[in-house]
Amino acid sequence: MIVEKSVDPEAMAKIAWQRNIHRRRYYTTGLLYTCACILAIIIGFPMFWMFTGAFKSNAEILSIPTTIFPAHWTLDNFQAIWTNFNFGIYFWNSLWLALVRSTIPAFTSALLGYVFAKIRFPGRSTIFTAVIVTMMLPAAITLIPSYILMFYLGWLNTYWPLIVPSVFNPYGIFLMRQMMKQLPDETLNAGRIDGASEWQIFWRIALPSMWPGVVAVLIITFIGAWDDFTWPLLVLNDNSMFTLPLGLANFTAQPLHATDYGPQLAGALLSTLPVALVFYFGQRRIVESGLFSGLRA
Known part of the structure; x- marks a missing residue:
């Protein structure tokens, strides 16, 4: 069945x-x-x-058909870029300027983020809104007014136009303010009860807790300062004061070196390595800061 x-x-x-x-x-x-x-x-x-x-000879770069990998690996391009081109001076200028232009705004962003998040005072929301509005202004709009201001201050062809405007970073302030809001008020009040001043509370309690955000701001501003080209091009005239992007552009603009593609690629590779290393070792901090800053408005 x-x-x-x-x-x-x-x-x-x-x-x-x-x-x-x-x-x-x-x-x-x-x-x-x-x-x-x-x-x-x-x-x-x-x-x-x-x-x-960067590891090919200039003749091999210009050869037809071209080669994907170098037929003969060579370091002559790096030697040429270091000896015939003031690479060491430009690299040092970019390095110390990037460190200064990233360390200072990282600290000021953390400090102002703490002020806007945890200290109540008249006009706090208005001032913070003004800071946010500055983030919406394209950089090109402020180039001419900033240049005129630097001219009247007598700061042209000095490093002050690069350092002073970067002391405060609107994005860094916004990011640190969002992260500071995640810090419980009870923790800060406990410090006040113990007799700690606002500076001690910020330095010993708030800042260590928000370290991922500080590192993220440090990395972002370092990369921006290292790659900055337009503003240094306007305010710097002395060749010995050039940063690495300006130096490479000046090297490629010279008729004698216009077709030296090997040294140009070697210089570009060396100028990319610091930024790549900083981003590689700090990308986790950037992700952590983004997660923290998006938890609460």
Whole structure:
């Protein structure tokens, strides 16, 4: 005797629907990964070409057909960029300026973030709104007024126009204020009860707790200061005061070195390494600061 099993149409429809959902997710994930790989190749290939070209001779770079990897790896381009081009001076100028222009705003951002988040005073919201508004202004709008101001102050062809405007960073203040709001008021009040001043509370309690945000601001401002080109180009005239981006641009603009692509690529590679290393070792802090700052408005 054959017993026929009853099939529930609703159950079969549910199973088919689930299979369809899984299939769509599989195709969607595959499409996203494919697009991500293509985008990574588009972004990464110039970096790869810069790296391999720095170790090629100039004749090999200009050869047709071109080669992907150097036929003969050479360090002559690095030697040429270091001896025929004031690379050491430009590198040092960029390094100490980037450190100063990142360390100071990291501290002031933490301090002002604490003030805007934990200290109540008249006009606090208005002042903070004004700080946020400055983030919406394109940098190109402020170039001419800033240049005129530096001219009347007598600061042209000095490092002051690069250091003083970077003392306060609106984005850093916003980020640190958002992170400071996550710090419980009970912790700060406990310090006040113990007799600690506001400065001691900030230095010993608030600042150590918000260290990921401080490091994130430090990294972001360091990268911005290292890559800054337009503003130093306007205010610096002395060749010995140039930063690395200005020095490389000046090197490539000289007719004698216009086609020295090997040394140019070597200089670009060396100028990229500090930023890449800073970002690589600090990217976790940047992610942590973004997570903290997005928890509470």
